[in-house]
Amino acid sequence: MTSAITDSVSSVESREITKVSASRKVAARASSSTVGSVVGRVSVRSLATYLRGLDPRLSRQVWLVQTGGVVNSFGNGVVFPFIVIYLHNVRGISFAAAGLALSAGAVAALAAGFSAGTVVDRAGGRNTLLLGLLLQAASFALFPLVREAWHAVALLALEGAGTACFWPGQSTLLSRLTPPERTPSAFALQRISMNLGLGLGGVVGGLIASTSHPGSFTVLFLLDAATFFIFIAVLTTIGEPAAREPEPHEAAVGYRAVLRDRNFVWLLCLNVLFVAVGYEVFALLPPFAKNYAGVSERWVGTMWLANTLLIVLIQLPVSKALEGRRRMRALALMSLLFAAAALIVLGGGVLFAGTAAALVFVAATLVFGLGEVLQGPTQAPLVADLAPDHLRGRYFALGSMSWSAGSILGPAVGGPLLGWHPLTVWPLAAAISVVAAFGCLALERRLPERVQRSPVGGGLAEGEPMPKPAPGYT
Template sequence: MRAYLRSLNPQLPREVWILQAGGLVNMFGNGVIGPFLIIYLHNVRGLSLGVAGLVVATGSLAAFASGFVGGALSDRLGPRVVLSGALVVAAVAFALFPLIRETWHAFALNLLVGIATGSFWPSQSTLLSSLAPPERRHAAFAQQRMTMNVGFALGALVAGAIARTAHPGTFTILFLLNAVTFLAFVAVLQFVPSTRHREERREAGRYADVARNRVFVSYVVLNVIFIGAGIAVMSELLPPFAKNAAHVSEPAIGVIWFVFSAGVAIGQLPIVKLVEGKRRLRGLALMGVIWAGAFLGVLAGGAWFTGTQAAVVFGIAVGVFALAECLHGAIYAPLVVDLAEPQLLGRYMAFSSSSWQIGFFVGPAVGGFVLQHQPLALWPAAAAICLLASLYALAIERRIPAHLHRTPHTDSLAGVPGTMPNMTLATDDPLSTNAQPAPHPADEALRIRGGGSPAPGTTRR
């Protein structure tokens, strides 16, 4: 048992742990708000479920647009600068949410949140990728998913104990608490070194260069489907469904979301260990099948039970969903990094983040109106789409380069071909006075094709 627990150590540098600590604090605030945002807009401020879903979707639309700007700025200014700015903007927006009295107030403030969110994810992912060793990036992204879900779980539990739709002032406490966590993350970032790209041999690229990578685009489309029909539906629409269709109380909703996030937090590192050496796209296909079963569980809970009994069924469903989501945390983002070109990592991460924004736009926008008119129809529809996404994952596996089919093993010392060893700490205190960066495989190929000799230590033996 001790050996197994030691094997779960993600083996990451101190800077990554500091970054993850900031994310944990910030996600505590997001957990305070996440399960209750649509409930606040509908049950406290009087917006219909369809309009409340559109408010959330509008934020995702803004995030989609700002994400491309954030990705480009991350490549030019450095991800830490962009991330800090995004956190400050989000803090201001959430602090103003208690002042919502008209529908347009909700749209305007959620647009501001969306602008911040769009720049948050590509900059945060780029910073994490640059700090983690190439062969441990799958563990770094899995650890991120784990720590953020720990924060989200605790936040949801606290919010469930505070929030009461009959007392709007309780939601003011939630929004201000959330704003404080964004500023706390900014403070933590001061202890994380900034990073920069090495681009001496390459011109800065464009988003058009990313779009020409058809394998990557197909992979992003797959994620749009999984996010829109999977995570967005479960995270945004189950709380109002539980509250208004199954008559589940606010504290019980908080407990359900504690189970959801705690499931990811507990299961993430063991599942990372489990998927090492396994085929990535098959893992995502398995995830879609399990999600489909979880959605049918939600359907059963809403159709046959109410109150506490429904909450128990929903808790089981989201627990199963969460464990399957761990496959996404271990597989999706690391493969994005592996498919990316080194000098365009920020832009690749922005494209990747756009899949989340599109999913969180379509899922709540369409699902909110389905929930308003035919609540029980939403869950089998989501299940069917997840099954189709699983088939699509198997179909595009053959387009992924063969050397990227499998998640690397922990004991890999050489790293994974195609990852980002061209990231370096922007510091005047190097770890070694004579260390030299390993050349990227693409750079080496260009050198040889151009008539140059291979760099020392890169020739085959």
């Protein structure tokens, strides 16, 4: 009897414990579901807030300029990788003469830069940009007619003159259409549009171009010319922003007034180094990869694509992260990343070959791309802040000319070194990049406090309208 009673009590207790355990599990699941729901809502809300914070908050006019830039960069991407192939393989022009023709474009851009800056300050950024687009459209529309080396020299010199008008015109137009606190976002978006267009254009150009069908190159050049005219059509919907009248103490005009700005001259010298040992030296990576490390053309294209996609994906977040940061330290970090990328290429060339080397070189282009995304929202807005408005065209023209100078210097030194001993290019580029980084830190101590940091643009509040163009827009 006692045993039966004990068993009965134990059975009841067991059922009660089971009920309590089950109820606790239900409560735990409900609590977990509630917490998960709350966390999910918070995560979605945080993501939405973050994405709204990335909104560049630019005016309709700026978006139109950037749209035209994407189309135009697409056309350039279609053509530029294949110019030398067209001249040599289709028209029978030697590599040396083709290289001379490309140099003619850079020299023409450098020579025309002074006049372009004056035109911008007198006629406005939009009108100068229109002139540059017309010159470049004419150059590439006539390129199918090239038969001799001097034809290519003349047309690429014409294209270089158009480039001299294009960059200071576009930069001045963007800076005058954009409030000062949003200029980093405007120039970051410019870098995105350029890389997106070039990347897509290179893919399309590779699908069209065929040396066994010379007419395919005619399609490339006419397609590129058409993109210039599309950009022109877009610009006709935008008025010319009016420049601010200079203050009495800003009355000086001309390049002498610009060159008296020692901080700007220092920045120009640094940019020559950035371009010569950064962009132009890395333009030597494809022939180095193919001829020294045995990397296939497909992998060379992958390097280009990886770099382009990285810039398109992270440029706006990086621009947001740089708000309120010291500009010259960002440029110093860029130089150090360029140096690291060059050393990665050196290691890949020494230690590996074929596919293994290609993977290392892809990593190098990604590190190089990390440096590139620091420059876009930093350097051009710094030039805009240093420049008095009535001299802005000349400031941007000299900035464009520093790119041309670096484009001439880099291949002039790097090309012969690549032929003499390919491995010497990369440690030299790394060393000069480190020197440039120290130069950035030295310049930081000289800059006026008002331009040392990137402006903080802030997020886009709920229901807040898009900003209007900068004062003076007509």
